[in-house]
Amino acid sequence: MTPRRLLLYALPAVAVVALAALFAGRLATLEDGTDVPPSARLDQAMPVIQLESLHPGKPGLDTEALRGAPYVLNVWAEWCGPCKIEHPQLLAMSRQGIAVYGINYKDREERARSFLAERGDPFRAVGTDQDGKAGIELGIFGVPETFVVDRDGIIRHRHAGPLSEGDLERVFLPMLAHLQDPDR
Amino acid sequence: MRAVPAVIGILLLLPALASHASAAEDSDARVRALAAELRCVVCQNQSLLDSDADLAKDMRVLIRERVDAGDTDEAIVAFLVERYGDFILLQPPFKPATWVLWLGPLAFLVLALALARTRLRRARASRDRTDEADAA
Numbered sequence: 001m002t003p004r005r006l007l008l009y010a011l012p013a014v015a016v017v018a019l020a021a022l023f024a025g026r027l028a029t030l031e032d033g034t035d036v037p038p039s040a041r042l043d044q045a046m047p048v049i050q051l052e053s054l055h056p057g058k059p060g061l062d063t064e065a066l067r068g069a070p071y072v073l074n075v076w077a078e079w080c081g082p083c084k085i086e087h088p089q090l091l092a093m094s095r096q097g098i099a100v101y102g103i104n105y106k107d108r109e110e111r112a113r114s115f116l117a118e119r120g121d122p123f124r125a126v127g128t129d130q131d132g133k134a135g136i137e138l139g140i141f142g143v144p145e146t147f148v149v150d151r152d153g154i155i156r157h158r159h160a161g162p163l164s165e166g167d168l169e170r171v172f173l174p175m176l177a178h179l180q181d182p183d184r
Numbered sequence: 185m186r187a188v189p190a191v192i193g194i195l196l197l198l199p200a201l202a203s204h205a206s207a208a209e210d211s212d213a214r215v216r217a218l219a220a221e222l223r224c225v226v227c228q229n230q231s232l233l234d235s236d237a238d239l240a241k242d243m244r245v246l247i248r249e250r251v252d253a254g255d256t257d258e259a260i261v262a263f264l265v266e267r268y269g270d271f272i273l274l275q276p277p278f279k280p281a282t283w284v285l286w287l288g289p290l291a292f293l294v295l296a297l298a299l300a301r302t303r304l305r306r307a308r309a310s311r312d313r314t315d316e317a318d319a320a
Contacts, residue, residue, distance in 0.1 A: 008299075015292075022284070035228060037269065037271050038269075039269075040265070040266065040267060040268055040269035040271075041267065106238070131242070131245075132238070132239070132242040133242075133246070135239075135242075136239075136242065136243065136246060136267060137267065138267070139267035139268050139269075140239075141225045141226065141239075142226060142239070
């Protein structure tokens with residue numbers, strides 16, 4: 001077999017391998033353990049979201065007012081199982097002085113309030129998204145989702161699914177430390 | 185015959201009512217058409233139209249509101265793409281990132297046809313040669 005002919009016969013195999021690599025590469029951009037592609041909102045400005053507080057009489061959530069300092073925004077619901085699993089991580093961030101804000105997504109407010117009363121309230125402010133419009137504004141695929149926003153109001157990270165201790169140590173804490181103090 | 189003006193009034197109103205009803209039907213049709221070409225992000229191989237997921241319902245409501253507010257189909261699709269990316273479109277757009285996707289099959293077809301042509305030609309050429317040899 002001439003070398004040229006060998007090349008010709010190898011072509012389909014090479015094409016298959018190249019396509020497989022392409023597909024694998026695209027699949028790898030999905031978030032760990034989910035079928036959620038990267039957020040379309042990543043590296044873009046946090047949309048303007050203004051919500052009433054879950055706690056009557058307390059100030060609500062206004063993303064415009066949050067500019068100037070980095071923060072974490074968590075979308076959660078009492079009816080969502082994974083939200084219960086990740087809750088300790090939100091409390092941990094809040095204990096470390098990180099500004100954590102919440103959006104209570106399509107929930108029964110009474111139950112949401114007792115959830116926070118029982119398990120602890122990590123949120124500096126938590127708005128209620130009764131009709132799910134704020135969720136769509138953020139482009140969420142489900143709950144929980146957690147966003148890291150920098151001092152200029154740019155979304156720097158989106159995590160779909162429950163936060164683990166590892167997520168905090170590997171991604172959230174280093175990123176927030178950097179955003180707090182970019183020169184360090 | 186005091187009822188006559190009232191009857192005439194109702195008759196005059198009828199076309200207006202009818203056009204109102206057909207406008208609502210038009211909006212329904214637009215919502216359905218839009219929902220059919222958008223992906224439910226929860227159950228990802230279903231359209232927003234087919235899906236029973238809560239988020240899909242909310243998106244249908246949102247599309248309905250925007251249709252009623254007078255937005256164009258393009259504006260509504262752009263609104264959702266801004267939030268969910270091209271992923272929300274069941275039919276991927278034609279752009280540099282998707283050239284391989286759209287043109288790949290065509291390229292393979294052209295390649296296959298070209299290969300088939302050279303093979304056939306060669307086969308015919310060698311057959312002709314054998315025929316000549318037989319004739320000689």
